[in-house]
Amino acid sequence: MTKNLGPAAARRTFDEEVVLDAAAHVFRRHGFGGATVREVAQAAGMLPGSLHYRYPSKETLLLDLMERALNRLLALGRAAVEPARDPAERLRLGLGAHIEALLSGDDDFYVLLYDWRSLEGGAMQRMLRLRARYEGFWDDLLLDAARAGWARPGIDLELVRQFGFGAMNWVAQWRQENDPRTPGEIADAFWSYLAFGLLAEDKRRTFGQTAKKRKGGRR
Template sequence: MTKAALRTFDEAGLLDTAARLFRQKGFAATTLREIAQAAGVLPGSIHYRYPAKEALLVALMDRAIERAIAAVQTAADQTSDPTERVRLGLRAHLQLLLSGDDGVYVLLYDWRSLAGRAREEIVRLRDRYEAFWDGMLYEAAGAGRLRPGVDLKLVRLFGFGAVNWVATWYSPGGDRTPEQIADVFWSYMALGLLSDDQRHDAAPTNLSVPEPPSPSPKEGR
């Protein structure tokens, strides 16, 4: 322990505690006093660092998204194969989400609690993460690994949905590890569910079913 460690307020511990409570009860239903008590500090001490409850949430989410980007980046960088990079990234994302890091969960499910500027800030961070994923998918597609016509943005959106939802039903005592879950999802998504003798007539060959890529005048989101 350095001298600094003695002087330094356990900010990480506070955020961890807050994340845990926010996850359990939701942001609005969690009181500052609860957080303070659980973290072993006084409410005033929290106020000293975070002028408002919302600031705590933002700090929490900020940290979580940095962690997520770093984890996925590191995992993906272990290979140069574009398809493998996606699979490893997926694994890392799920591992982090299920590792007990409540911050990521809160980031995913509690952003509705934010409004105004704080919301925009988080959305901006989230967009960065999404753009990062889009990049990986784009490279996999560019390497000719994916069917032509696949809408990468939709793939990312579907993938995020399926994977993020896991946090909703996963239990550590279950019969599958996070890594296994990630790999199973990856294999289903990559190969499809239909058996080989069914696949030719089950769906249109062109997977980009609706004509999408024309930028519409009506902007989305």
């Protein structure tokens, strides 16, 4: 099939990137449901027919896009974490990479986070599997840190992951282009909130007691 890996193939992959970039941009603005293939084609600098030649359906576009996003996120995470051996430092680096990715201006990640519900059937299954890989990456980081004694005892690591994901992913929502805080500053601040909590040193003791007492869980 693709036995030819010369300039033609290179151009094809390049064009594919351009198309997905355009799709990401359009989907981000209007949402998958609100976007039209014509808009995507225009953003990619081609006619709708040409887009159709590359992507037979709007849904294929979304699937490829989200797949690319998740693969990129995982690659960035792994690369960021790789140089460190200390589990806590690896966590910190992973957090930094995730936040920098979301704020890099790459629209992929936004679509990945906010157009999940537009997937259906097989596409959804496929993405769930990919997402599980990324979650596994984080669970490994967390588990390593916990095993090395970094984690406060009794915390639920899966809940911690979701807690952290939420805090991190939300930045894609609120951070404006003109925000004075750099992505790195936000990451550092978040890291300190996560590690140390928000309570003042002198309040930890007394407060801890009251919180511990109420343990039955309401509702």
